[in-house]
Amino acid sequence: MSKAEYSYPEDEFDVPSNPDVPRGVHRAPRSAWSRWWPFAVVLVVAPVLAFTLVNLAARDGNLPALPGTSNPAVEPSPEAPTEGETAAETPPVEEPVAPQPVMDTPIVVLNAAGIxxxxxxxxxxxxxxxxxxxxxxxxxxxxxxxxxxxxxEDQKVTADLVAQTLGVATVTAGAPNGGTAITVVLVTDPDA
Incomplete structure (x- = not known):
């Protein structure tokens, strides 16, 4: 049936006051903007938001590194060589810390001088x-x-300090009595 053959008069539902309101049983067509705005949000706002979040994370140094890559925020970059240096020079390697004497090591002082x-x-x-x-x-x-x-061997540093303290020139591995202590055998008075 066409509109010309429609025998009933128009009522308030057939003549909408706003083009976006339903007309009869059907709705008015949507505007182009209402169909495209979600895509615009995804294409513009989402990348801006992601860029901002990445920059904030990079400022804190909390970016995760991909497997097999290095994170420049965590690893220090090599400094440019100063005047007089060449780029081929490597930074000095830290020396290992020397062992310290153990002051509670058992020490036996033996008098062999008869004094x-x-x-x-x-x-x-x-x-x-x-x-x-x-x-x-x-x-x-x-x-x-x-x-x-x-x-x-772990007593060597302590034995050297004992010898230095007493003024004894000879420090040797192996105890005369087979013990585990540092043993000082005094044949003469080191202070004399």
Whole structure:
């Protein structure tokens, strides 16, 4: 049936006051802008928002690195060579920290000189220097010079400090009595 053959008069539903309101049972066609604005938002606003978020994350240094790549925000860039340097020079490598003496290592001071109180006097010097586990004793002389013996390589630094403190020139690996302590055998008075 065509509109010309329609026998009923027009009423308020057939004549809309606004072109966007429904007309009869059908709606008016949508404008082009109402169809395209969601795409405009996705194409313009979403990249701007992503750009802003990436810049904020880069400012904090919190960007994740892709596998197999480096993150320049985390890794320092090599500095340009200064005047007098060449680009081929490499930065100096940090030296390993030297081992420190262990002041609570057991130390036995043995008197082989036959001088009364020599071991106790030298043990007192070690205690004054900061050693905390010093004992004394007597032994028969087996060498001509005073010697500091250490039982293991990790005691070498401590044994060197003991020898320096007492003024003993010889430091040797291996204890005369087979113990685990640093052993000082005094054949002469180091202070004399």
């Amino acid at each position: 009364g109180g020599l071991a106790a006097e030298q043990a007192e010097e070690l205690t004054t220097a900061g050693f905390t586990a010093v004992t004394t004793g007597n032994i028969e002389a087996t060498t001509d010079d005073s010697v500091v013996y250490y039982a293991s």
